[in-house]
Amino acid sequence: RKEVEQDPGPFNVPEGATVAFNCTYSNSASQSFFWYRQDCRKEPKLLMSVYSSGNEDGRFTAQLNRASQYISLLIRDSKLSDSATYLCVVTASGTYKYIFGTGTRLKVLA
Amino acid sequence: DVKVTQSSRYLVKRTGEKVFLECVQDMDHENMFWYRQDPGLGLRLIYFSYDVKMKEKGDIPEGYSVSREKKERFSLILESASTNQTSMYLCASGDYEQYFGPGTRLTVT
Numbered sequence: 001r002k003e004v005e006q007d008p009g010p011f012n013v014p015e016g017a018t019v020a021f022n023c024t025y026s027n028s029a030s031q032s033f034f035w036y037r038q039d040c041r042k043e044p045k046l047l048m049s050v051y052s053s054g055n056e057d058g059r060f061t062a063q064l065n066r067a068s069q070y071i072s073l074l075i076r077d078s079k080l081s082d083s084a085t086y087l088c089v090v091t092a093s094g095t096y097k098y099i100f101g102t103g104t105r106l107k108v109l110a
Numbered sequence: 111d112v113k114v115t116q117s118s119r120y121l122v123k124r125t126g127e128k129v130f131l132e133c134v135q136d137m138d139h140e141n142m143f144w145y146r147q148d149p150g151l152g153l154r155l156i157y158f159s160y161d162v163k164m165k166e167k168g169d170i171p172e173g174y175s176v177s178r179e180k181k182e183r184f185s186l187i188l189e190s191a192s193t194n195q196t197s198m199y200l201c202a203s204g205d206y207e208q209y210f211g212p213g214t215r216l217t218v219t
Contacts, residue, residue, distance in 0.1 A: 034207065043200055043210035044153070087153075096141050096160060097168070098208060102152035 001026055004090050006101035014109050017078050021104045023088030024070045033064055033071045034089040038103065044087055047073075078108045112137045114211035116201050122217045129188040131214050133201030140205050142184035144168075144176065146197040147213075153200065159184055191218045 006023045013019045025033075033050035048055065050062040050071050061074040071090075075082055088101035117132035135142065143158040145168075155168030159178040173195060177185045184203075188195055196218045202208040 032206070043213050046207050046209065049207060096143075096158060096205075097155060098143075098153075100153040102150065 002101075003027060003099045004088055004101040006086075006088050006104045008102060009105040010107050011104065012107045012109055013078055015078055015080060017108075018074065018076045019078055019106065020072055020074045021086055021088075021106075022070050022072050023090075023101050023104075024068075025088075025090045025099075026069070027090070027092055028066075028069060029093040030069075030090045031093045032091040033062075034098075035060075035062055035071075035073050036087040036089060038085045038087055040085075047086070075106075078106075080108050080110060082106060083108045112203075112209040114201060114203055114209050116199075116211040116214050118214050119212060120215050120217075122219065123188075123191050124219055125192060127191050127218075129191050129216065129218075131186040131188075131199055131201075131216070133184045133186070133203075133211055134182050135184075135203035135209075136182065137203065137209070138181065139203040140181075141203065141208075142178065143202040143208065144174075144184065144186045145200045145202065146170070147200060148197050156186065191216075193218050 035047040036044040037047045038044040050064050054063045059076045063072045085103040085105045087103045090099045113136045144156045145153045147153045157176040159165045175187045199214045201211040
């Protein structure tokens with residue numbers, strides 16, 4: 001079983017739609033969680049950290065479910081510019097190491 | 111804003127050549143990282159450094175070495191490049207959240 005798993009997609013959604021991605025992780029000792037966004041042939045860019053209480057940044061909401069070992073990303077009112085690959089990242093307790101999922105591809109259609 | 115720069119965006123080398131990839135960060139981070147990214151495999155950690163002259167192997171260190179002589183600079187070295195090292199190489203720095211450089215697309219022919 002992979003340490004971090006994501007549905008590769010693509011998720012094709014119309015502009016204005018709400019879309020959600022989940023990411024499961026296998027190590028229950030994982031302590032830190034992040035979502036990154038990666039555009040085609042560009043570097044990953046930090047979208048948001050994921051806190052235990054959940055957090056929101058504009059149209060983006062991230063949630064953590066420790067009991068079921070998954071994190072989620074919700075995007076409301078999708079824009080064409082949201083089209084990208086979204087990478088889930090998990091770190092293990094006491095390490096600097098990031099473990100990346102292979103990403104979920106989102107296409108927002110006009 | 112955090113800035114991480116990499117020495118080249120594109121590089122073409124021949125099999126057997128020694129290749130140096132350099133990364134510089136301007137945020138005084140203790141930790142720096144080298145990854146490679148390949149289609150279907152995602153990002154994989156090659157090496158990381160948590161202090162000057164300190165390094166640790168990541169998940170795929172074979173065929174690579176690193177050097178960190180100054181805090182802001184972390185170099186990745188391919189001692190003898192091979193075609194299976196053709197990839198996108200990404201440097202990152204950060205003490206909690208990681209910030210990536212623009213990447214170097216290396217082709218070994």
